[in-house]
Amino acid sequence: MIVILKHGVKEEKKEQLINWLKTLHLGVHISDGSFQTVLGLIGDTSHVDIDLIASLEIVDSVKRVSEPFKCCNRKFHPEDTIVEVGDVKIGSGNFCMIAGPCSVESEEQIVSIAKSVKEAGANILRGGAFKPRTSPYDFQGMQADGIELLKIARQETGLPIVTEIMGIKHLSLFEDVDIIQVGARNMQNFDLLKELGRLRKPILLKRGLANTLKELLMSAEYIMAGGNEQVILCERGIRTFDDYTRNTLDLAAVPMLRELTHLPIIVDPSHATGIARLVPPMALSGAACGADGLIIEVHNDPMHALCDGAQSLRPEEYAVLAHKVRQIREVINA
Ligand code: PEP
Ligand code: MN
Numbered sequence: 001m002i003v004i005l006k007h008g009v010k011e012e013k014k015e016q017l018i019n020w021l022k023t024l025h026l027g028v029h030i031s032d033g034s035f036q037t038v039l040g041l042i043g044d045t046s047h048v049d050i051d052l053i054a055s056l057e058i059v060d061s062v063k064r065v066s067e068p069f070k071c072c073n074r075k076f077h078p079e080d081t082i083v084e085v086g087d088v089k090i091g092s093g094n095f096c097m098i099a100g101p102c103s104v105e106s107e108e109q110i111v112s113i114a115k116s117v118k119e120a121g122a123n124i125l126r127g128g129a130f131k132p133r134t135s136p137y138d139f140q141g142m143q144a145d146g147i148e149l150l151k152i153a154r155q156e157t158g159l160p161i162v163t164e165i166m167g168i169k170h171l172s173l174f175e176d177v178d179i180i181q182v183g184a185r186n187m188q189n190f191d192l193l194k195e196l197g198r199l200r201k202p203i204l205l206k207r208g209l210a211n212t213l214k215e216l217l218m219s220a221e222y223i224m225a226g227g228n229e230q231v232i233l234c235e236r237g238i239r240t241f242d243d244y245t246r247n248t249l250d251l252a253a254v255p256m257l258r259e260l261t262h263l264p265i266i267v268d269p270s271h272a273t274g275i276a277r278l279v280p281p282m283a284l285s286g287a288a289c290g291a292d293g294l295i296i297e298v299h300n301d302p303m304h305a306l307c308d309g310a311q312s313l314r315p316e317e318y319a320v321l322a323h324k325v326r327q328i329r330e331v332i333n334a
Contacts, residue, residue, distance in 0.1 A: 001048060002063050002075050003039040009058040017058065024048060029070070031077040036060070040076030042225075067260075069217040071224035072231065077262045083202045083230045085160045085178045088123045090202075090232055091264030095329055096293030098162060098266070099318060100126035102308035103139065104146035109300060114153035116315035117298055121322040124179070125150065125159040126295055130166040131307055132185045139306040144173050151176060162204055162295075168195050177201075184208050184236055184271070187219050197226020204295075206234040206268070213253055217261060232264045233257060234295065235286075237272030246274025246311070249282050254289045266293035270311045276302065279313055280321045287328040294325065 003021075005014060018028050018039065027042035041048070045064070054062045065075050080092035090096045099117040104110045104127040114125045129146025131139065142149065150161045160178035165171065168191060174180050179202040186192055187208035196203050203223055207216045220231045235254060237247025249272035257265045267286030269279045283294050299305045299312035313321065 001041040001045040001050070002065055003041065003053055004060045004062070005037040005039065005058055006060045007036060009037070013058045017056065029076055031079070033079045036078070038076060038078060040065075040070055040073070042070050067214075067217075069214070069221045069261075071229070072217050072220045072261045072263055074260060074262045079262060081229065081262045081264065083232055083264055085124065085202055088160060090266070091292050093333075094292070095287075096124055096264075096266065097122040097322060097325070098124040098126050098293060098295040099298045099322075101128075101299045101305065102270075102297050102312065103128045103131055103306050104142050104149050104163075105306050107149050107152055110149050110153045111156050113298055113300055113315065114157045114159055116300070117318060118157045118159055120315065120319035121326065122318075123159065124162055125153055125157065126162050126181075126297075127153070128307070129163050130170065132164070132166055132183050133307070141307075147173055147177065154178075165192070165196075168192055171195060179204050179232070182206060182219075187211055187216065190219075190222055193219055193222035194226060197223040197228045199228055200230070201228070202230040202232060203228065204232045204234055204266075206236050207238065207250075207253070209239045209247070211238070213256060213260070217257075220261070220263060232266060232292075233261070234266050234268055235272075235291075236268035245272070245278065247272050249273065249286075251282075251285055251289050254286070254291050258290060264292040266295055267291040268295045270295070270297040270308070274308075274311045276311055276313055276317070279311065280317070280324070283321055284324055284328050287325045288332060290332070296321070 021028050029040035031038040050062050082089050082091040099122040127150050131141035154161050162179035164181040164183045181204040184206045237249045240248040269282035297312045298318045302309040302312040
């Protein structure tokens with residue numbers, strides 16, 4: 001249920017109402033926007049007298065929210081959320097360009113890629129240290145050492161870093177990571193999501209291979225219910241019957257999620273297509289349909305990459321793409 005307050009109500013009256021609502025064993029999520037204050041009621045509202053609340057002097061209107069996701073629901077929080085990572089803002093017109101290799105492979109590799117993507121205009125560095133591979137015989141990532149190398153690349157370039165966590169037992173290694181990524185395969189690892197909800201750190205939550213948008217939002221809800229409101233959603237393609245591309249990029253998810261949630265939404269054209277030459281057109285499409293950013297795999301030597309070389313752009317290809325993305329952004333912002 002949401003309670004929309006009248007414009008300009010006194011702080012004291014608002015407090016009184018919130019305290020009373022809490023006595024009804026409800027969680028109260030407060031969204032103070034520039035035009036209105038919205039109180040989102042979380043919990044069992046079946047016993048709440050909607051007419052009584054609507055009749056209060058400071059209340060403009062009351063509505064029941066039928067969706068099971070509450071904290072991430074735009075009805076609870078009408079204004080876009082902006083996630084901040086150092087100087088970088090994501091959401092509400094702030095566009096992020098996340099780039100880097102699928103996996104961290106060596107100090108030289110990650111530092112050189114970090115420098116080139118930064119020069120091309122990227123503002124966040126990606127790199128996998130723990131890799132979820134389909135085969136147990138494939139490279140599993142440099143793990144803890146990989147995280148240390150990402151920190152060196154951050155120091156060298158000033159770019160904040162994002163890297164994937166695969167299990168709760170590794171959480172302490174991520175203390176100094178700027179954004180923690182939850183990969184597609186872990187989107188419904190609810191124990192992990194709950195732990196991440198206890199942090200106060202941005203989480204990049206990727207859509208599962210075969211998950212609906214409602215399920216994605218319910219996973220965001222797990223993180224937010226714990227009090228961590230800094231969640232970025234990522235559309236990275238879903239599994240369909242077609243197998244020319246690695247996945248099918250569901251771009252309609254972007255404007256659909258935009259209606260449903262206030263969280264930033266980014267697009268990953270690399271894992272969505274699996275083919276480097278398809279990455280630029282799909283990245284531009286992601287920017288054109290209103291995404292808040294792109295996460296793109298870039299490798300200095302894709303032929304010899306230890307993971308996902310086929311979908312990795314070379315630094316010079318990324319630079320050309322990044323320029324075109326800025327042009328698309330200018331057009332859609334005009
Ligand atoms: C990745 O970003 O390297 C990755 C494994 O992505 P996804 O979880 O979307 O497959
Ligand atoms: Mn990858």
